[in-house]
Amino acid sequence: MEDELDGSECQIFLSHSGQQKLIVEDLFGQLRRILRDRPESTVFFDRSDGSIDYGDNIFDNIAKGIKSCKVGVLVLSPNFLESKWPMIELEGLFERTLEEDPISLYPIFYNTRDINNTLKSEDTIVEQWGETWKTFKEDEEVDVQKWAQYVVQVKEMRGTILKPNETVEMEIYNIAMRVAAMLPESLCAPRPLPPPPSQVFSLLISQTSP
Secondary structure: OOOOOOOOOOOEEEEOOHHHHHHHHHHHHHHHHHOOOOOHHHEEOOOOOOOOOOOOOHHHHHHHHHHHOOEEEEEEOHHHHOOHHHHHHHHHHHHHHOOOOOOEEEEEEEOOHHHOOHHHOHHHHHHHHHHHHOOOOOOOOOOHHHHHHHHHHHHOOOOEEEOOOOOOHHHHHHHHHHHHHOOOHHHOOOOOOOOOHHHHHHHHHHHHOO
């Protein structure tokens, strides 16, 4: 892999289940504000232009995004752990962290309070989701123990905890700022950075006031 990206390839990969689509849409929007001089394809989101187009091979596009990205964002939730593509993405992103030019991972823990104890042990993870994971690949056997190990390591990472009904815009903005700051210096956001949503709202109010 090349040491530098040209700015048009995926830099940030957003991995999530379909049930957390609205959260990731908001995160994608904030990242686009922060990385405003970059093409839309620099943030991999399955509803964005240049990530997965109609008729594309989903697996090939995901693999390409994972191969070129510098930061992987994982919206870890019960839905994530039960879903095929997010778990395949988790495997691919974690394998990237083991390469000579490793990427960074940033977890967002969504609605995980009830499964926190399960996530602390590989054995309990395999017991909970192992049989489901085995059905996720048709052409090869899923190494459920390895996947469980990856989940445990994600659980131990520093990230952000989001609770249902508390995904406020300001918190999403703060996450986007942290994620953008993890990019290599040559790919960082242009200065000055866009103001947070609260300041944007205040500015709009002041501009419309008599």
